Amino acid sequence: MVQRKIPALPYQDLASWTDNFSESNYLCHFQFGKLYRGKIGERYVMVKIWEDSEIYNYKPGDNESRLVDEVSLLGHRNMVNHPGMLKLLGYCTEDDHLGVVYDFKPLDTLYNLILKDGLTWLQRVKVLVGLASLLNHLHTVKSPPYKPFMVRNLDCAHIVLDEDYNPKLCDFGLVSGGIFPDRTIYKCHHVIGSYGYIDITSFDEGHSSVKQDVYGFGVILFSIISKRVYTEEDRLSYAPNVFRWAWGRCFEYDREKEKDSDSKKDDSDSGDSKKPKFSVVHPSLAEDPDFDPFDGCKITALGLDCTGRNLFARPTMNEVLGSLLRLHVVKNRENLL
Incomplete structure (x- = not known):
């Protein structure tokens, strides 16, 4: 079902690549969190962080389930090569932090x-x-x-x-x-x-x-x-x-x-x-x-x-x-x- 192994990443790496989630790298709120621009050396990335929702129904464990689903979907053999799908570099589930890193330079x-x-x-x-x-x-x-x-x-x-x-x-x-x-x-x-x-x-x-x-x-x-x-x-x-x-x-x-x-x-x-x-x-x-x-x-x-x-x-x-x-x-x- 899954075509490639997607590695776990430490939260400190996500913070480092986005300049500690700086305002200058902030892109937008999405339904369940925030999007940021990032950079790994000379490589551009996009980082997504899940947060507890203030306006949508939420219970503990919801975002963990959403992260697992996304990793499964983006690693699926029918999805990894579609031009409309992002490529995952890794994910983070360290302590209370949930996020993913995409190999992508967003406009x-x-x-x-x-x-x-x-x-x-x-x-x-x-x-x-x-x-x-x-x-x-x-x-x-x-x-x-x-x-x-x-x-x-x-x-x-x-x-x-x-x-x-x-x-x-x-x-x-x-x-x-x-x-x-x-x-x-x-x-x-x-x-x-x-x-x-x-x-x-x-x-x-x-x-x-x-x-x-x-x-x-x-x-x-x-x-x-x-x-x-x-x-x-x-x-x-x-x-x-x-x-x-x-x-x-x-x-x-x-x-x-x-x-x-x-x-x-x-x-x-x-x-x-x-x-x-x-x-x-x-x-x-x-x-x-x-x-x-x-x-x-x-x-x-x-x-x-x-x-x-x-x-x-x-x-x-x-x-x-x-x-x-x-x-x-x-x-x-x-x-x-």
Whole structure:
């Protein structure tokens, strides 16, 4: 099952490689801890530290279980060579300290980059294609007699980009399926996902399926194209998450169409019905030279499909990937993706 031996590391090494977990090396909070840049001599690494959660259900032993699961997953023969998976250099379980070290030089987390103007339209689509490819792999990897892998806690803070804007998934704290077949009685305190990304439909209906990951992908898609992220301040103030914001925009658009039905008929008669319609793409991204208005509408529609309330009507990740690969920006700049 496991292809290589992953060594245990002393906590002092993790502290040394991150300059004692300095603020200058801090990257981001993830659902169950923190991410840091690091360096071993001239070799760049990324360090992840688990901490006791203050806002999620937690009991002693939860993070130890998550660490064991991640080491098992990232050492699995079907995962070690996938470009969307990080390579583990080692792990730490010394005293009360829990962490892992990845052989990876991070540009930044997706959470930190989404709001920045420097992340271009092409780079944003590249992230979506790479993430969709990884999720499709997890959902279809052959590991009989087990079910497909399910991540179940997708979050913009759980995706790190390398310097070529390739996405890597860096947390598997709720992973199930695959080599983790029995999650009917979850060994960690029950958590249903990251705030801002929780699939209420699955929770309400008691379903556990890969369509939860499709929903999480849809929320990340909306975040990327609209330049919006769900923050801790949003959670505390009960502000709408990105999913609710995007669907609210969609409902507003539909209401305006109903009010303007006569105008719509005139547009149809004049041939304007071929113009692109509803989109939540941020205005600054619509000015990008690689942006195509029809892509904006298509990718918005894809996000709506992924986050639709009917769990079984959501597309598979293979269908999502196919939709992304048909975007004009991908066809025109395929060599850069």
